[in-house]
Amino acid sequence: MHFTCMFIICHCPQIKLLIQICHWDIHIYNCHKTQQSLLSSSSGYSNYRGVLNWCVVMLVLSNARLFLENLLKYGVLVDPVQVVSLFLKDPYSWPAACLVIVSNVFIVVALYTERQLSKGSFSERVGFLVHFVNLAVMLTFPPAVVLVLPSVTPVGGAFALGIYTILFLKLYSYKDVNLWCRELSTVKARKLVRSVSCEHKVCYPGNLTIRDMYYFVFAPTLCYELNFPRSPEIRMSFLLRRLFEMWMIPIIQSSMKPLEVPNHLLWLMFFYWFFHSSMNFTAELLRFGDRQFYKDWWNSESVTYFWQNWNIPVHKWCLRHFYKPLLRKGFSKIASQSAVFFLSAFFHEYLVSVPLRMFRLWAFTGMMAQLPLAWFVGRFLRGNYGNAAVWISIIIGQPFAVLMYVHDYYVMHHKQEDV
Amino acid sequence: MHFTCMFIICHCPQIKLLIQICHWDIHIYNCHKTQQSLLSSSSGYSNYRGVLNWCVVMLVLSNARLFLENLLKYGVLVDPVQVVSLFLKDPYSWPAACLVIVSNVFIVVALYTERQLSKGSFSERVGFLVHFVNLAVMLTFPPAVVLVLPSVTPVGGAFALGIYTILFLKLYSYKDVNLWCRELSTVKARKLVRSVSCEHKVCYPGNLTIRDMYYFVFAPTLCYELNFPRSPEIRMSFLLRRLFEMWMIPIIQSSMKPLEVPNHLLWLMFFYWFFHSSMNFTAELLRFGDRQFYKDWWNSESVTYFWQNWNIPVHKWCLRHFYKPLLRKGFSKIASQSAVFFLSAFFHEYLVSVPLRMFRLWAFTGMMAQLPLAWFVGRFLRGNYGNAAVWISIIIGQPFAVLMYVHDYYVMHHKQEDV
Numbered sequence: 112m113h114f115t116c117m118f119i120i121c122h123c124p125q126i127k128l129l130i131q132i133c134h135w136d137i138h139i140y141n142c143h144k145t146q147q148s149l150l151s152s153s154s155g156y157s158n159y160r161g162v163l164n165w166c167v168v169m170l171v172l173s174n175a176r177l178f179l180e181n182l183l184k185y186g187v188l189v190d191p192v193q194v195v196s197l198f199l200k201d202p203y204s205w206p207a208a209c210l211v212i213v214s215n216v217f218i219v220v221a222l223y224t225e226r227q228l229s230k231g232s233f234s235e236r237v238g239f240l241v242h243f244v245n246l247a248v249m250l251t252f253p254p255a256v257v258l259v260l261p262s263v264t265p266v267g268g269a270f271a272l273g274i275y276t277i278l279f280l281k282l283y284s285y286k287d288v289n290l291w292c293r294e295l296s297t298v299k300a301r302k303l304v305r306s307v308s309c310e311h312k313v314c315y316p317g318n319l320t321i322r323d324m325y326y327f328v329f330a331p332t333l334c335y336e337l338n339f340p341r342s343p344e345i346r347m348s349f350l351l352r353r354l355f356e357m358w359m360i361p362i363i364q365s366s367m368k369p370l371e372v373p374n375h376l377l378w379l380m381f382f383y384w385f386f387h388s389s390m391n392f393t394a395e396l397l398r399f400g401d402r403q404f405y406k407d408w409w410n411s412e413s414v415t416y417f418w419q420n421w422n423i424p425v426h427k428w429c430l431r432h433f434y435k436p437l438l439r440k441g442f443s444k445i446a447s448q449s450a451v452f453f454l455s456a457f458f459h460e461y462l463v464s465v466p467l468r469m470f471r472l473w474a475f476t477g478m479m480a481q482l483p484l485a486w487f488v489g490r491f492l493r494g495n496y497g498n499a500a501v502w503i504s505i506i507i508g509q510p511f512a513v514l515m516y517v518h519d520y521y522v523m524h525h526k527q528e529d530v
Numbered sequence: 531m532h533f534t535c536m537f538i539i540c541h542c543p544q545i546k547l548l549i550q551i552c553h554w555d556i557h558i559y560n561c562h563k564t565q566q567s568l569l570s571s572s573s574g575y576s577n578y579r580g581v582l583n584w585c586v587v588m589l590v591l592s593n594a595r596l597f598l599e600n601l602l603k604y605g606v607l608v609d610p611v612q613v614v615s616l617f618l619k620d621p622y623s624w625p626a627a628c629l630v631i632v633s634n635v636f637i638v639v640a641l642y643t644e645r646q647l648s649k650g651s652f653s654e655r656v657g658f659l660v661h662f663v664n665l666a667v668m669l670t671f672p673p674a675v676v677l678v679l680p681s682v683t684p685v686g687g688a689f690a691l692g693i694y695t696i697l698f699l700k701l702y703s704y705k706d707v708n709l710w711c712r713e714l715s716t717v718k719a720r721k722l723v724r725s726v727s728c729e730h731k732v733c734y735p736g737n738l739t740i741r742d743m744y745y746f747v748f749a750p751t752l753c754y755e756l757n758f759p760r761s762p763e764i765r766m767s768f769l770l771r772r773l774f775e776m777w778m779i780p781i782i783q784s785s786m787k788p789l790e791v792p793n794h795l796l797w798l799m800f801f802y803w804f805f806h807s808s809m810n811f812t813a814e815l816l817r818f819g820d821r822q823f824y825k826d827w828w829n830s831e832s833v834t835y836f837w838q839n840w841n842i843p844v845h846k847w848c849l850r851h852f853y854k855p856l857l858r859k860g861f862s863k864i865a866s867q868s869a870v871f872f873l874s875a876f877f878h879e880y881l882v883s884v885p886l887r888m889f890r891l892w893a894f895t896g897m898m899a900q901l902p903l904a905w906f907v908g909r910f911l912r913g914n915y916g917n918a919a920v921w922i923s924i925i926i927g928q929p930f931a932v933l934m935y936v937h938d939y940y941v942m943h944h945k946q947e948d949v
Contacts, residue, residue: 387569
């Protein structure tokens with residue numbers, strides 16, 4: 112049957128021609144079909160990985176000359192041996208570094224308190240009090256040092272305060288999670304919990320070790336967990352690529368003249384350096400599995416989306432230790448959201464005002480201005496227009512706030528020189 | 531059964547607790563999971579639509595001052611009424627425009643020849659000869675005019691030659707497709723073809739009308755087809771958005787000082803203006819369905835991919851009317867590919883040398899240099915590195931070729947002034 116059919120096709124000229132025509136029709140006659148251009152928003156296309164590479168190439172090429180000059184002139188930007196030896200010679204002229212070293216005291220106090228609590232030597236009330244004092248001192252002692260000691264530079268001050276703020280958030284999370292563990296295990300189900308969820312895993316009192324504490328302190332996250340997901344091994348090529356970036360980006364940045372290059376570009380490079388290169392480097396070194404340090408904030412179509420996605424460690428912390436507890440206490444969504452923005456505004460102001468020794472509330476105002484902006488963008492703009500609005504607010508808003516401080520700082524120090 | 535089960539769960543404290551713990555475990559204890567950062571190439575993530583918007587916003591903002599100045603100073607860049615009245619007053623001082631008007635002669639000759647061929651008044655041989663002469667004159671007459679008449683400016687000359695080159699490619703395609711139609715329909719299957727594929731469609735001799743010809747001439751494609759895919763209607767908002775872009779981009783471009791802004795940026799803006807805004811505008815107006823004027827060349831990981839995807843109308847033409855016919859004649863793939871590059875190099879040189887009245891072969895050399903470059907990139911570079919190499923070749927190679935011409939043009943005209 113099959114063969115007969117073939118025979119008919121091959122020997123009937125009309126059908127053969129028809130097949131040939133159909134073939135031609137598809138391959139030569141019709142070379143067009145209805146379709147949209149990729150750049151039209153209706154095409155649904157979104158793969159612009161190449162545009163990102165373009166930005167990097169443009170950045171490197173446009174700074175290539177200065178970059179090479181700096182490389183030949185200074186070589187590696189920071190010589191670690193020299194820094195350490197300088198520090199050891201005269202530690203008191205490095206107050207910021209001293210502050211960072213002192214921070215270990217607070218870590219040890221938090222661990223000690225939790226150990227006493229787990230043994231029952233501290234009542235919950237005493238434990239809470241010790242934690243409260245410990246955290247309060249962490250927030251007030253470093254700014255006091257920065258404001259009193261004139262030898263602290265703005266950069267050194269900002270660095271030390273940044274470290275203390277990160278530690279504050281980490282130890283707050285540490286206290287919370289250990290409390291949750293106790294709340295669960297005080298019930299008679301302690302054995303049950305162990306038998307169910309503790310195979311090959313660390314269980315509550317077992318996590319209160321120096322090693323576990325310092326792993327959390329160095330891990331690129333602000334949220335404590337008894338069993339962090341771990342990656343199977345350290346990938347050397349990944350580690351070296353991130354190390355290369357960590358070393359390259361500051362060199363490229365230093366080749367740009369500040370206030371000439373858009374300040375915004377420096378922020379973008381800082382973002383990549385900190386949130387991609389440095390955090391991934393640390394995570395790879397510690398075999399820390401969760402590398403979600405940012406989400407796709409570059410596609411933000413609303414201000415809220417931007418704030419929820421550009422800094423995942425802080426966002427996660429706010430959600431877990433501030434927003435959700437507020438909700439559980441019966442606050443409304445709007446009130447809790449505003450409280451998060453208020454907290455964020457406080458820390459922004461804290462990290463800028465104290466090192467510069469100027470209290471101007473620009474950073475605070477800038478953060479609080481996000482609330483009406485978020486309302487406006489969410490209400491009136493969608494899609495690519497919303498995205499463009501978010502970009503404009505980042506490109507214009509941020510340098511504006513920085514410029515206010517630079518202006519005031521300049522005026523203040525210029526006046527002093529005149530006197 | 532179901533109810534009993536519920537009852538047991540609710541009243542057995544151990545199981546209830548277990549469920550509660552599992553719930554907590556998921557929602558509070560474990561807030562991390564193993565995952566990659568989006569910017570890591572291993573994440574497979576590629577949605578960077580926002581980065582494209584960033585580029586546009588940066589472009590507009592960085593030129594906002596100059597852009598507003600120009601807008602206030604000149605208003606709409608080109609006043610069409612004024613241009614037409616100027617032209618009508620003294621047509622001979624607008625030789626480029628005259629050349630474009632004369633091009634209609636060639637269109638009519640091509641249509642006339644095809645009509646005679648379809649009726650059998652011309653033999654295939656005569657038809658071929660007339661087409662050959664018509665196409666040959668199209669390629670030689672405009673450069674002769676440009677070279678002889680000193681009143682043709684470089685811009686006017688390049689514009690006229692561009693129009694003639696596009697028409698040349700279109701009429702070549704027109705001739706080919708009509709020939710294919712005759713080759714098919716000379717066989718006795720003419721009726722069969724009609725009955726099968728010609729419902730609601732135009733069939734061979736029926737397409738030889740002035741209306742069909744001019745639709746093809748204005749359609750944003752170089753490949754002729756008897757039945758182009760059509761879009762159902764003209765979307766006014768789409769049309770107006772493209773019109774707005776067509777008007778905006780030249781204003782933004784004119785605000786940039788040439789040779790100060792990277793030449794490459796001007797090329798990118800020209801690409802968007804021509805291949806996205808203008809072509810989509812024309813297509814929407816003509817209800818032309820196929821909007822694939824470019825593919826995702828920004829993600830090119832090899833030089834070949836770039837040349838195959840940045841200019842789809844020309845690529846399609848080369849494939850259909852040059853590359854495939856060569857293959858059918860028995861040439862090898864490599865030879866045919868090289869021939870395409872050679873043809874492309876010829877037209878690049880033709881479109882630059884003639885209007886500038888300088889024969890330097892820089893454009894030709896630049897195009898031919900793509901062959902070894904393509905080999906090198908394809909051999910040694912992959913992924914993002916290949917993409918970066920393609921971008922560098924575009925960013926550096928293109929302005930380099932332009933600069934060679936600018937340099938030579940300047941030297942030539944400076945010398946003449948000195949004399």
